[in-house]
Amino acid sequence: MSGSTLFEQILDPANRANPYPLYAELRKAPVARQADGTYVVSTHAELARLISDPRISSDDLPDPQKFRWTGHPVTDLLVRPVRAEIRKRHRPFIFRDPPDHDRLRGQVMRCFTPERVRGMRAKTQAITDDLIGKMQGKSRIDLVDDFSYPLPVTVICELLGVPPEDEAQFHGWATQLATALEPNQRGDEENQAKNEVCFNEIADYLQGLIKEKRKDRQEDILSDLANEKEGMNDFDLIATAVLLLVAGHETTVNLITNGMLTLLRFPEHLERLRAEPETAPRLIEELLRYEPPVHYRTRLALTDIPVAGITIPKDAPVIFLLAAANRDPIRFPDPDRFDPDRPDNRHLGFGGGLHYCVGAPLARIEAEVALVSLVRRLKGVSLTEDPPPYRPGASLRGPRHLRLALEGVAGE
Amino acid sequence: MTTRPERIVIVGASLAGHAAAHALRERGYAGSLTLVGAERHRPYDRPPLSKQVLRGLYSADTTLPCHPDLNAEFRLGRPATRLDLTGRAVECEDGSRLPYDRLLIATGTRARPWPNPEEAGLAGVFTLRDRDDAERLGAHLRTKPQRVVLVGGGFIGFEVASTCRDLDIPVTLLVRDAVPLAAALGPRLGGLIGEVARERGVDLRLESEIERMEGQAGRLAAVTLKDGARIETDCLVAAIGTLRNVEWLDGSGLEADAGGLRCDAFCRALLHDGRVAEGVFAAGDVARWPNPYDDDALVAVEHWGNARAQAETAAANMLAGDASAMRRHDHLPDFWSQQFGLTIKLVGLTEGADALAVVHGSLEERRLVAAFGKAGRTVAAAAIDSARWLPAYKAAIRERAPFPPIEDAVDQPRIRVQEP
Ligand SMILES: Cc1cc2nc3c(=O)[nH]c(=O)nc-3n(C[C@H](O)[C@H](O)[C@H](O)COP(=O)(O)OP(=O)(O)OC[C@H]3O[C@@H](n4cnc5c(N)ncnc54)[C@H](O)[C@@H]3O)c2cc1C
Numbered sequence: 018m019s020g021s022t023l024f025e026q027i028l029d030p031a032n033r034a035n036p037y038p039l040y041a042e043l044r045k046a047p048v049a050r051q052a053d054g055t056y057v058v059s060t061h062a063e064l065a066r067l068i069s070d071p072r073i074s075s076d077d078l079p080d081p082q083k084f085r086w087t088g089h090p091v092t093d094l095l096v097r098p099v100r101a102e103i104r105k106r107h108r109p110f111i112f113r114d115p116p117d118h119d120r121l122r123g124q125v126m127r128c129f130t131p132e133r134v135r136g137m138r139a140k141t142q143a144i145t146d147d148l149i150g151k152m153q154g155k156s157r158i159d160l161v162d163d164f165s166y167p168l169p170v171t172v173i174c175e176l177l178g179v180p181p182e183d184e185a186q187f188h189g190w191a192t193q194l195a196t197a198l199e200p201n202q203r204g205d206e207e208n209q210a211k212n213e214v215c216f217n218e219i220a221d222y223l224q225g226l227i228k229e230k231r232k233d234r235q236e237d238i239l240s241d242l243a244n245e246k247e248g249m250n251d252f253d254l255i256a257t258a259v260l261l262l263v264a265g266h267e268t269t270v271n272l273i274t275n276g277m278l279t280l281l282r283f284p285e286h287l288e289r290l291r292a293e294p295e296t297a298p299r300l301i302e303e304l305l306r307y308e309p310p311v312h313y314r315t316r317l318a319l320t321d322i323p324v325a326g327i328t329i330p331k332d333a334p335v336i337f338l339l340a341a342a343n344r345d346p347i348r349f350p351d352p353d354r355f356d357p358d359r360p361d362n363r364h365l366g367f368g369g370g371l372h373y374c375v376g377a378p379l380a381r382i383e384a385e386v387a388l389v390s391l392v393r394r395l396k397g398v399s400l401t402e403d404p405p406p407y408r409p410g411a412s413l414r415g416p417r418h419l420r421l422a423l424e425g426v427a428g429e
Numbered sequence: 430m431t432t433r434p435e436r437i438v439i440v441g442a443s444l445a446g447h448a449a450a451h452a453l454r455e456r457g458y459a460g461s462l463t464l465v466g467a468e469r470h471r472p473y474d475r476p477p478l479s480k481q482v483l484r485g486l487y488s489a490d491t492t493l494p495c496h497p498d499l500n501a502e503f504r505l506g507r508p509a510t511r512l513d514l515t516g517r518a519v520e521c522e523d524g525s526r527l528p529y530d531r532l533l534i535a536t537g538t539r540a541r542p543w544p545n546p547e548e549a550g551l552a553g554v555f556t557l558r559d560r561d562d563a564e565r566l567g568a569h570l571r572t573k574p575q576r577v578v579l580v581g582g583g584f585i586g587f588e589v590a591s592t593c594r595d596l597d598i599p600v601t602l603l604v605r606d607a608v609p610l611a612a613a614l615g616p617r618l619g620g621l622i623g624e625v626a627r628e629r630g631v632d633l634r635l636e637s638e639i640e641r642m643e644g645q646a647g648r649l650a651a652v653t654l655k656d657g658a659r660i661e662t663d664c665l666v667a668a669i670g671t672l673r674n675v676e677w678l679d680g681s682g683l684e685a686d687a688g689g690l691r692c693d694a695f696c697r698a699l700l701h702d703g704r705v706a707e708g709v710f711a712a713g714d715v716a717r718w719p720n721p722y723d724d725d726a727l728v729a730v731e732h733w734g735n736a737r738a739q740a741e742t743a744a745a746n747m748l749a750g751d752a753s754a755m756r757r758h759d760h761l762p763d764f765w766s767q768q769f770g771l772t773i774k775l776v777g778l779t780e781g782a783d784a785l786a787v788v789h790g791s792l793e794e795r796r797l798v799a800a801f802g803k804a805g806r807t808v809a810a811a812a813i814d815s816a817r818w819l820p821a822y823k824a825a826i827r828e829r830a831p832f833p834p835i836e837d838a839v840d841q842p843r844i845r846v847q848e849p
Contacts, residue, residue: 070838071821
């Protein structure tokens with residue numbers, strides 16, 4: 018495809034099923050400037066370094082403090098509403114920098130206690146058993162719709178304290194809002210308008226829920242956040258809840274689906290997991306390296322940053338291509354091989370630095386319970402199409418459907 | 430020396446010894462491996478001793494996990510007493526003699542005892558270095574002493590003070606200098622921690638020293654300070670620094686004194702005349718080595734991370750054959766501490782620093798990263814409750830970046846260079 022930059026090719030849905038050759042191409046330059054002035058970082062060493070470099074910001078909206086009135090009536094008019102918007106919206110903490118980021122994230126971390134997360138294992142198992150039970154008698158399923166999607170939704174709703182009858186609404190909202198993470202969709206005006214509407218709906222809903230949690234405190238994260246003494250204001254609370262919902266939806270779905278796809282592509286590993294379920298944690302770490310749910314994140318250079326022989330200029334958008342670094346042959350021997358026995362597997366599947374995934378322990382539990390249960394109970398399972406159809410997103414990458422043929426479902 | 434080693438002896442069965450043993454096996458060493466330890470315990474971790482253990486969160490059994498295939502002989506509870514360099518053997522207290530092809534010296538340090546032996550012998554007077562110390566002190570703290578007097582303005586003293594406050598035990602912390610923690614963090618940050626300690630109810634007394642202790646029936650009853658103040662107490666912890674365990678090397682010909690055992694950049698022990706002692710390596714708190722980030726000035730670093738990294742380098746070099754295949758120990762010192770709800774991390778060495786700049790957060794918020802400069806170069810960085818940016822500063826220190834490093838960054842105040 019001549020004329021388009023490598024990163025544009027990555028964004029092209031036609032390359033969704035296997036972006037890895039493009040990643041290999043990109044890694045030839047650890048930091049590659051694209052035609053539009055975006056810098057893509059794709060090698061492990063450079064990424065590991067930049068991911069905790071304070072000259073890189075996660076707040077990729079123009080900083081209202083730094084904005085200077087140009088004196089030009091049209092420009093100023095254009096920017097004024099943006100400023101208001103930023104203040105109004107209280108962006109979720111993945112799009113913020115310290116100190117706000119630390120404050121908000123800290124409050125969430127205090128609610129995500131290890132005991133609480135560990136306590137979700139039994140619940141996850143029960144939901145899993147239930148979903149697999151419903152496959153009884155079917156010879157064909159779509160793993161995404163029948164399993165990978167409903168599982169994390171139910172788990173995150175339960176954790177946050179969203180009543181089960183309202184779960185369905187969140188599917189639509191979460192899917193829509195996740196598009197904000199895709200540069201090619203985010204810029205699109207129509208999509209932005211949809212996001213706006215969607216955000217208002219979800220915010221209204223959460224505002225009501227927060228009120229209830231203040232009146233009647235329950236054993237859930239939203240209750241804790243809403244009742245914390247020096248807690249967040251309602252805007253931040255809503256933004257945080259939305260973030261947790263979206264992140265809890267869109268990533269674990271991919272982890273589970275990619276996991277099953279990988280196991281079906283390498284049946285020896287599927288058999289091994291069935292026989293030795295205790296190997297699941299290592300297998301999941303390798304999955305996070307080999308087929309991570311989040312392929313890249315965007316950042317902004319606050320100043321000129323010299324790295325790997327070039328200089329990322331001030332204000333340049335920077336793409337952290339985590340999935341490419343995960344297959345960097347300098348860091349991981351034979352990186353394109355799926356090998357759960359890798360001794361040294363410090364992947365970037367959950368990101369790194371101060372935005373390291375808050376939900377990592379929960380995601381690990383969900384993936385472990387899901388995959389172990391699936392391989393144990395689904396009998397004679399096979400892919401009916403390979404590659405499966407993918408969702409459009411290049412950042413949150415995963416199959417839209419994973420249609421499987423089954424011979425049967427074993428009991429619990 | 431190019432022969433492949435068949436017998437490796439490690440003296441000092443703690444963090445560095447443990448890490449070296451594992452690194453040797455990971456690198457394919459299949460010969461005999463013996464660890465000699467003065468303590469009767471298997472290698473264990475010390476940092477939790479002054480933190481979680483005293484608080485009763487963990488037991489004092491912080492034994493380090495041992496690989497099932499380590500296949501090493503542990504000779505515990507029997508210190509090495511002599512090194513015979515020409516005969517290439519280590520002699521132990523039980524009279525045994527262990528010949529070696531390669532020797533690793535990892536005997537670390539011990540707590541500096543209270544200088545007056547009579548006072549040091551009183552029941553209720555403690556030091557804190559090993560597991561047994563932590564067990565004893567922890568047991569005593571559980572009896573809720575009326576007050577704990579801590580002597581020493583270093584990290585261990587502060588960590589114990591913090592633990593005591595968590596347990597709601599009154600604490601008096603005596604610091605000889607005008608500011609606590611100044612050696613590691615400089616007066617400004619040290620002063621900040623001192624302030625926090627005071628707010629947490631520590632009776633912090635600066636420029637304060639003990640004149641004498643009073644005992645009653647062999648048990649501590651009170652201390653009198655040089656300024657005349659008298660404090661009734663039945664519990665005193667002397668956290669007044671460490672001594673290096675080098676006495677057993679007396680007469681061996683190795684260059685070892687209170688400053689440590691002198692090594693070259695490859696972790697090889699040196700003789701009095703500066704030559705390399707064939708086949709003898711050192712790692713951890715006991716070693717004194719040329720620091721590439723400070724023009725090869727000799728340092729001994731008493732940090733967990735250094736003990737591990739140095740052990741790994743030493744292990745690699747023990748198997749390297751000749752010097753051309755050896756690698757330098759170029760670890761950048763790093764250190765952490767937890768106290769009074771704060772997490773403190775430090776990379777690099779602040780010794781001799783002449784400038785400080787708060788590069789993230791602020792002193793007022795007590796959440797900050799501060800960089801230290803020396804003659805215009807960045808030499809260290811400390812983080813209080815915000816360690817996530819430290820890797821970037823680590824890189825800057827490695828590169829000896831001009832001071833102040835990293836400008837125009839996230840959460841960065843206007844950088845003002847001040848004295849440390
Ligand atoms: C309470 C406490 C808290 C700490 N907290 C931190 C922290 O938060 N962060 C940090 O970076 N560092 C911390 N440290 C420092 C860290 O624990 C040390 O740097 C580390 O233990 C050094 O390891 P080492 O193996 O070199 O020496 P050591 O751990 O001192 O081990 C030396 C061993 O050799 C043995 N030995 C001595 N002489 C002989 C002999 N002649 N024959 C045989 N054996 C002998 C000793 O008994 C000992 O077991 C702490 C230390 C203590 C005591």
